Amino acid sequence: MPTSKSTSPPAAAARQTLNRERIETEALALIEAQGLEAFSTRKLGQQLGCEAMSIYYHFPSKAHLLDALVDRTLNGLPIPPKNLRPALRIRSIAQAWRAMSRQSPRFYLWMALHRWNSESGVRFLAEVLDCFYAAGLKPEQAARGFRVLGYYLLGATLDETSGYAQGPSSVQPLPDEAVQRLYPQVAQAGRYFQPEHFDATFELGLKLLLQGLGMED
C-alpha cells in the first residue's frame, strides 16, 4: 500500500515514533488482516514503517509481544458488578468473552490456546472463580463448575471463530454435492452450523450447564 496521503513526503517517511502502544495496535490489526500464521515481525516492521529489528528494542521477542497482546485483550474485558446474581455474572462474562472472540477471531486462536498466567490472566480467572464461590459452591464444586463451563466456552468460541462455518480446511474436501448424496443427515444439520444459529446454540448449552450446576432454574 502507498504511504499515507496529505502529509509531506519526509513526514510520511518518518511516521510517528515507535512505542509499545503503537506496535501492539498495529500487530493486532495485522493479525486480523492476514492471520496468525502470516504474522511476522518483518511484515509488522514494514507496516510500522521501520526495520523489523526496531521492534526488538521495545519487546525482547515475538513471544513477549504476543503476551502483551493477550494482557491488553484481557484488560479490555468488562467485569460485571458483584451485586449481580452469580449466574448473571457468569453469563455476562461469557457474553463478553464471546464478543471479544468475534471482534478478534484470528488473534483469538492465540488467546484461547495460551494459558493466562500473567498478572492480568490470573486476576481474570479469580474474577470468574468468584462467581462460583458466590453461588455457594464448595471449593471442589466451584473448581469443577468453573472447568466445565470453561471447556464449553472454549470449544464454542473456537468453533465459532475457526470452525465449520469458516469453510473447508482440508486440502481436498469432500464436495458439498457428495456430502448431500452420501450423508444427507450431515447436509441437513449443516444449516444449523451457520453463524445465524451461533447465539441460540450457545445459549442452549449454557442454560443446560448452569441449570445442571444448580446456579439457575
Added chain:
Amino acid sequence: MPTSKSTSPPAAAARQTLNRERIETEALALIEAQGLEAFSTRKLGQQLGCEAMSIYYHFPSKAHLLDALVDRTLNGLPIPPKNLRPALRIRSIAQAWRAMSRQSPRFYLWMALHRWNSESGVRFLAEVLDCFYAAGLKPEQAARGFRVLGYYLLGATLDETSGYAQGPSSVQPLPDEAVQRLYPQVAQAGRYFQPEHFDATFELGLKLLLQGLGMED
C-alpha cells in the same frame, strides 16, 4: 542420532524405501517428539534418512501430509455398535476421542482446529449425528445437541492436552508464590485442574449435558 546398528553400512545408509505409510508414521512420531511448531519437512527428511524434497514426491505439500495424518487418525477411531443406547454410543465416541487426544496430544492441536471435511471426516460426523437422531431428536435439536456436546468435548480435550496443567505459556508468568498470596482462591482451585481430576471433571459436564438434552436420566 547414529545410523541403526547391526546392519552393514550401505544397508543402513540406504534405509527402507520411502512411501506414504512410512512418511506418515515418522511424521506423527516427530510431531509428538518435538511439537507441531517445530515440525518441518526438513527435519522429517532427516529422520527418514532422505532429502526433505523426496517427501514431495509422495505428498504434494506439507498441508497434504497433515491432511493424511488427520484421515489416518479419524479412521483409527472405533465406532460403537448401533444397537447400543444412543447416550452410550455418544459416551463411547467421546471416550475414544479423548483417548486419541491423550495418545497424540501435540498432533491433536492440528486435529482439533481443522475441519474434517475429508471423506473420513464427514463419515465420522455422520456417525455421531446418527446417535442424536437415534435418540429421537428432530433435525434442529439433533444439530444443536451435536454442536453443544461437540463444543464441550473440543474445549475439554484442548484444555487437557494443551491447557493449564501443561505449565505456564506466558513469557513472564506470575510466580506461584504470588498467586498463592494475591489470589488464594485460584491457588486452591488449581489443585482440581491437575490430570488426576480430568476424568471426574469431564464426566460431570458430560452428564449434565446428556441429561439436559433428555438422552440420559
Added chain:
DNA sequence: ACCTGAACACCGTTCAAGT
C-alpha cells in the same frame, strides 16, 4: 535512547537434473 543492517540458522517449495 533508540534504530539500523548485515548476518546466521532456519523455513516451504520450485525446478531442472540425476538414477
Added chain:
DNA sequence: ACCTGAACACCGTTCAAGT
C-alpha cells in the same frame, strides 16, 4: 518411477554499529 541439490523467497533473532 523415484530421489537429489541448488535456488528462491521467506522466517526469528544476534550483534555490532550508527544517530
